[in-house]
Amino acid sequence: MNTSGRSQTGQKVSVILVLLMLGSGAPVTLADEPSRGPADLENLVVQDCGSCHGLTLKGGLGPPLRPENLTHLPEAAITAIISEGVPGTAMPPWKPLLAPADIEWISHQLKAGALVLP
Ligand code: HEC
Numbered sequence: 001m002n003t004s005g006r007s008q009t010g011q012k013v014s015v016i017l018v019l020l021m022l023g024s025g026a027p028v029t030l031a032d033e034p035s036r037g038p039a040d041l042e043n044l045v046v047q048d049c050g051s052c053h054g055l056t057l058k059g060g061l062g063p064p065l066r067p068e069n070l071t072h073l074p075e076a077a078i079t080a081i082i083s084e085g086v087p088g089t090a091m092p093p094w095k096p097l098l099a100p101a102d103i104e105w106i107s108h109q110l111k112a113g114a115l116v117l118p
Contacts, residue, residue: 035099044098045106045115052090056117057110061090067113078107 034041046055052062063069070078082103085093094103109115 034101034105036102038105041102041105042109042115045109046117049106057115065110066116067111070111075104075107075111078110079103082106 036044045057049062049065050057052060053065054060054062057065059065059069073081081091082098083093083095083100085091098106106115
């Protein structure tokens with residue numbers, strides 16, 4: 001009885017360790033594959049970017065991010081802005097949180113207007 005109880009606890013601990021390792025290691029280091037699925041990224045844009053740029057991306061604390069507002073910025077410039085932020089403004093750098101491929105995906109969707117809510 002005692003021994004089986006102990007080994008179950010041991011199993012639980014190792015499952016938690018594996019989950020922690022997966023959770024902390026994956027996103028920042030894998031450069032080429034988006035680390036999150038499209039639904040997850042879309043949600044992030046609406047929730048996190050939307051908290052400053054407006055839930056419908058029509059602007060708020062930050063400027064609007066609809067395709068008609070981004071004609072002055074090539075996709076690569078948008079990628080750079082999202083990665084590095086805009087120093088001296090509220091726009092934070094996202095590269096500590098998002099893989100490069102995630103940021104490229106978001107830039108492409110912003111230019112395409114694919115994440116814009118009605
Ligand atoms: C804490 C507030 C805040 C959050 C969160 C935020 N931004 Fe910004 N963002 C700003 C501000 C303020 C500016 C304007 C900076 C300036 O004055 O040039 C900006 C500028 C930008 C620009 C340049 C727009 C232009 O016309 O020059 C882009 C693109 C952008 N943000 C994308 C994003 C994306 C994508 C996210 C989410 C991953 C995001 N931002 C999250 C505040 C924020």
